[in-house]
Amino acid sequence: MKILVINCGSSSLKYQVIDMATKNAIGKGLVERIGLAGSVLTHRTKSGAKEVITAEIPDHTVAIKLVLEALVSPHYGTIEDLKEICGVGHRVVHGGEKFSKSVLIDDPVMEALEECVELAPLHNPPNIAGIKACQTMMPGVPQVAVFDTAFHQTMQPKSYIYGLPYEYYQTYGIRKYGFHGTSHKYVSQRAAVLLQRPLSELKLISCHLGNGASICAIRGGKSIETSMGFTPLDGLMMGTRSGALDPAIVTYIMNKENLTVDQMNDFLNKKCGALGVSGISSDFRDIEVAAAQGNARAQLALDIFEHDVRQFIGSYAAVLGGVDGIIFTAGVGENSASMREGICNNLEYIGVDLDIEKNKVRSEEVDVSKPNARCRVLIIPTNEELMIALETNDLIR
Ligand code: ADP
Numbered sequence: 344m345k346i347l348v349i350n351c352g353s354s355s356l357k358y359q360v361i362d363m364a365t366k367n368a369i370g371k372g373l374v375e376r377i378g379l380a381g382s383v384l385t386h387r388t389k390s391g392a393k394e395v396i397t398a399e400i401p402d403h404t405v406a407i408k409l410v411l412e413a414l415v416s417p418h419y420g421t422i423e424d425l426k427e428i429c430g431v432g433h434r435v436v437h438g439g440e441k442f443s444k445s446v447l448i449d450d451p452v453m454e455a456l457e458e459c460v461e462l463a464p465l466h467n468p469p470n471i472a473g474i475k476a477c478q479t480m481m482p483g484v485p486q487v488a489v490f491d492t493a494f495h496q497t498m499q500p501k502s503y504i505y506g507l508p509y510e511y512y513q514t515y516g517i518r519k520y521g522f523h524g525t526s527h528k529y530v531s532q533r534a535a536v537l538l539q540r541p542l543s544e545l546k547l548i549s550c551h552l553g554n555g556a557s558i559c560a561i562r563g564g565k566s567i568e569t570s571m572g573f574t575p576l577d578g579l580m581m582g583t584r585s586g587a588l589d590p591a592i593v594t595y596i597m598n599k600e601n602l603t604v605d606q607m608n609d610f611l612n613k614k615c616g617a618l619g620v621s622g623i624s625s626d627f628r629d630i631e632v633a634a635a636q637g638n639a640r641a642q643l644a645l646d647i648f649e650h651d652v653r654q655f656i657g658s659y660a661a662v663l664g665g666v667d668g669i670i671f672t673a674g675v676g677e678n679s680a681s682m683r684e685g686i687c688n689n690l691e692y693i694g695v696d697l698d699i700e701k702n703k704v705r706s707e708e709v710d711v712s713k714p715n716a717r718c719r720v721l722i723i724p725t726n727e728e729l730m731i732a733l734e735t736n737d738l739i740r
Pocket of ligand 1: 345552553554555582625626628629631673674675678679
């Protein structure tokens with residue numbers, strides 16, 4: 344049983360074929376510059392060998408066609424026949440309030456997805472284009488949509504309603520949705536396995552710290568609070584995104600800098616965060632190197648991020664009424680021992696007792712707490728593709 348997982352961006356497409364018997368990716372790749380000059384498909388085989396295919400790729404349909412050809416290539420392919428693909432799982436960023444779990448795609452679902460475009464105008468259209476392309480190129484193969492927002496649909500109104508006139512929620516759908524749900528769900532399930540306790544009994548705080556970063560309070564396997572909001576701009580300061588701000592700053596900067604709405608949106612998403620503070624890079628590796636060399640603003644960016652994460656952990660401990668485990672995942676969470684150590688500093692009051700030596704690992708699924716720590720600190724590499732494949736597999740069976 345093999346599942347194709349597709350993640351479409353506006354000009355890119357990532358894919359993996361996952362063998363459900365072993366849960367391993369047996370082929371994966373990336374199409375870049377769709378609709379632009381210099382489009383390219385980079386395919387990796389099971390052994391990790393790389394094949395670069397340059398071609399004109401004007402749209403997602405052509406991209407999917409090339410991916411499918413690469414998958415069955417006699418030279419570097421992954422499978423012998425496309426018939427081996429039993430289903431396709433699509434990452435869809437925004438499911439609004441319509442989708443609280445993954446769904447098998449049919450015509451009414453496609454209509455509902457179109458209605459969610461307004462909430463994620465940059466992300467949902469390429470996701471939909473990818474689904475349509477697969478429907479065209481792989482007729483009869485079941486397609487499943489897996490949403491970044493679905494996991495957070497268990498939040499209560501007191502968590503997701505903003506202090507705005509209630510009509511804005513009713514009319515425009517303005518509320519907290521939360522993102523990275525597939526990742527938070529996956530790592531919380533793995534945490535239960537690692538801790539050898541039922542998920543239904545656990546109070547967990549999942550810290551997905553990558554370029555985009557969000558934190559989630561999970562009780563009994565359900566999201567009850569999360570740091571991203573109406574859009575993925577909210578919450579923590581991130582690589583290039585500001586995170587939460589006094590809302591009055593937005594209009595203040597627009598006035599001072601004479602910015603249009605679109606320019607301001609671009610500014611908050613692409614020029615702020617760790618990049619804006621450090622003035623060096625949005626990449627935490629570069630910032631850590633600069634800070635180690637004595638760059639004060641790089642150090643400040645790291646300090647802000649660490650402080651932000653610790654603040655959320657503290658507030659989520661209050662919301663959960665205790666914490667059994669803190670999970671670190673994604674680029675920074677999985678790889679930066681110093682960031683994890685910094686964040687865990689001062690968390691003794693909730694039972695954290697980090698083993699500094701054990702913590703010096705990267706991308707391993709491991710408990711890095713001292714034996715008697717009440718609140719366990721776990722590193723769990725996320726695997727959103729596998730989670731999408733598992734949900735797809737469940738729905739098509
Ligand atoms: P996304 O999927 O949101 O693009 P990732 O989860 O891949 O992001 O995380 C990317 C971030 O992880 C980058 O800022 C990168 O610098 C950071 N990162 C990766 N490895 C390390 C490391 N060893 N130390 C610190 N940061 C790291």
